[in-house]
Amino acid sequence: MATTHHVADVLAQHLSNYKEIHALTYQQQRVCQHIQDCRTVKLGAQQWQCDRCEHNKTVYCACRDRHCPQCQGHVSEQWSEQQSKDVINAPYFHLVFTLPHELNGLARQYPREIYSCLFHAVWQTLSQFAQRKKQLQGTLGMTAVLHTWGQSFAQHIHLHCLIPGGVLTSSGEWRGVKKPYLFAVKALATVFRAKMLAAIRAHKLMIPQSELLMKKSWCVHSKVNLTEPKTVLKYLGRYTRKGMLHEGRLKQVTKESVTFSYKDYRDSKIKRMTLTGIEFIRRYLLHVLPSGFMRIRHYGFLASACRAKKRDIISAQIGKYEAVNQGKSETPVPVSVNWPCPSCKQGRLILKSLCIKDAKIDGLATGSIIMNSG
Structure with a gap:
C-alpha cells in the first residue's frame, strides 16, 4: 500500500530550516501553523460512538484554512x-x-x-x-x-x-x-x-x-x-x-527533498519533479x-x-431552470455525516462529544470546551 504524504509532513521536516533563510509574513506563519495543527489533538477531537455496539472512534478537527490541502x-x-x-x-x-x-x-x-x-x-x-x-x-x-x-x-x-x-x-x-x-x-x-x-x-x-x-x-x-x-x-x-495541491501528488518526502507529480502541458504527460524541502515551501507560500x-x-x-x-x-x-435543479431546495440542506460502524457493520456512528483544549483558532487562544450531545 502506497504511503500517503501530507504538506504537514513537509513543514515538520523543513520549516525550521526554511525560517533560517527566509522571513515569514504573519499570514504565512498562521497558514503554516494551521496546516501543521490540522486533524491533530491541538485543534480538539470529536468522539463518535456506534448506536448498536460499543465501538468508539476519535476524529480530530480540521483547521478549515483555505490554503490547507486536507480541507478543500x-x-x-x-x-x-x-x-x-x-x-x-x-x-x-x-x-x-x-x-x-x-x-x-x-x-x-x-x-x-x-x-x-x-x-x-x-x-x-x-x-x-x-x-x-x-x-x-x-x-x-x-x-x-x-x-x-x-x-x-x-x-x-x-x-x-x-x-x-x-x-x-x-x-x-x-x-x-x-x-x-x-x-x-x-x-x-x-x-x-x-x-x-x-x-x-x-x-x-x-x-x-x-x-x-x-x-x-x-x-x-x-x-x-x-x-x-x-x-x-x-x-x-x-x-x-x-x-x-492535491496531496495525492506528493510521492516522497525525505529529510533533503520533496518529490511530486505534475502535468507537463507541453506534451500532456504526467511527470515527477524533485525540489529541496526549502524550495518546495518557498513555492507553496508564494x-x-x-x-x-x-x-x-x-x-x-x-x-x-x-x-x-x-x-x-x-x-x-x-426556459425554466427547474430541470437543472430538479429536486433541489432553494435553502441549502446541511450535509449530514453517515458513517457505518467498522466493527459491527450494522450500526452507524453518532457524535457523542466535542472537546477542544487550548486550541488556537484564527490566531486567538481558546480555553477548554467540552460539549456533550447526549
Missing part, C-alpha cells in the same frame, strides 16, 4: 451544490486571463493591490466588449476565481472566468450569444493589457519594464464552451474551490493570499445582490 475537497462539493440553483440554462464560456511573468515581482510586493487590479481589469474588459458588440449591448454575468500557481507551484497568476453565453439589457431582455465563442481573444488581450496597466498606475505602483509590457502580447485563452449544466457545476467545483482577500467573485447579473432576481428574469425568457 469537502468544501468544494458543498460549494458546488449550493451554486447549482444559480446555473443559467445557457451555454457557458470559460476564459482565462494571464498576467505576464514580468509582474510577478510586483505581485509579491503588493499582492492585494495587483490581484484586485486583475479582477477589475478583466471585468472592465469584458463589460466593454459586451456593451459595444452590436448583437449584445447588455450586462454579462461572470464568476471569476484567482489562481496564482502552475503545475510546478511556480508563480503563474491567472483568472479563470465562467460566463453564461448572453447578456441582460437595461430593459430586462435576454440576448444570447449565437457564435461558438464569446469574443475574439486577441482583441480581448489588447484591451486587457491597457486596462491592467492603467489599474496598476492608478494605485501609484511602479511598473517594471513598462515599455516591454506594452509591446508584449498578453495571453487570454478561451476554452470550449460548456453546454451541460452538470459540466458547468463540475467546472465550478474544479476551478473555484480546489487548492494548489500562493498564500492576503488575509480576507476574496479569490472568488461574482459580477454582473450573477452578483450576489441581484442574482436571484436576475436569474428569474432570464429563466422566464430562455
Whole structure:
C-alpha cells in the first residue's frame, strides 16, 4: 500500500530550516501553523460512538484554512451544490486571463493591490466588449476565481472566468450569444493589457519594464464552451474551490527533498519533479493570499445582490431552470455525516462529544470546551 504524504509532513521536516533563510509574513506563519495543527489533538477531537455496539472512534478537527490541502475537497462539493440553483440554462464560456511573468515581482510586493487590479481589469474588459458588440449591448454575468500557481507551484497568476453565453439589457431582455465563442481573444488581450496597466498606475505602483509590457502580447485563452449544466457545476467545483495541491501528488518526502507529480502541458504527460524541502515551501507560500482577500467573485447579473432576481428574469425568457435543479431546495440542506460502524457493520456512528483544549483558532487562544450531545 502506497504511503500517503501530507504538506504537514513537509513543514515538520523543513520549516525550521526554511525560517533560517527566509522571513515569514504573519499570514504565512498562521497558514503554516494551521496546516501543521490540522486533524491533530491541538485543534480538539470529536468522539463518535456506534448506536448498536460499543465501538468508539476519535476524529480530530480540521483547521478549515483555505490554503490547507486536507480541507478543500469537502468544501468544494458543498460549494458546488449550493451554486447549482444559480446555473443559467445557457451555454457557458470559460476564459482565462494571464498576467505576464514580468509582474510577478510586483505581485509579491503588493499582492492585494495587483490581484484586485486583475479582477477589475478583466471585468472592465469584458463589460466593454459586451456593451459595444452590436448583437449584445447588455450586462454579462461572470464568476471569476484567482489562481496564482502552475503545475510546478511556480508563480503563474491567472483568472479563470465562467460566463453564461448572453447578456441582460437595461430593459430586462435576454440576448444570447449565437457564435461558438464569446469574443475574439486577441482583441480581448489588447484591451486587457491597457486596462491592467492603467489599474496598476492608478494605485501609484511602479511598473517594471513598462515599455516591454506594452509591446508584449498578453495571453487570454478561451476554452470550449460548456453546454451541460452538470459540466458547468463540475467546472465550478474544479476551478473555484480546489487548492494548489492535491496531496495525492506528493510521492516522497525525505529529510533533503520533496518529490511530486505534475502535468507537463507541453506534451500532456504526467511527470515527477524533485525540489529541496526549502524550495518546495518557498513555492507553496508564494500562493498564500492576503488575509480576507476574496479569490472568488461574482459580477454582473450573477452578483450576489441581484442574482436571484436576475436569474428569474432570464429563466422566464430562455426556459425554466427547474430541470437543472430538479429536486433541489432553494435553502441549502446541511450535509449530514453517515458513517457505518467498522466493527459491527450494522450500526452507524453518532457524535457523542466535542472537546477542544487550548486550541488556537484564527490566531486567538481558546480555553477548554467540552460539549456533550447526549
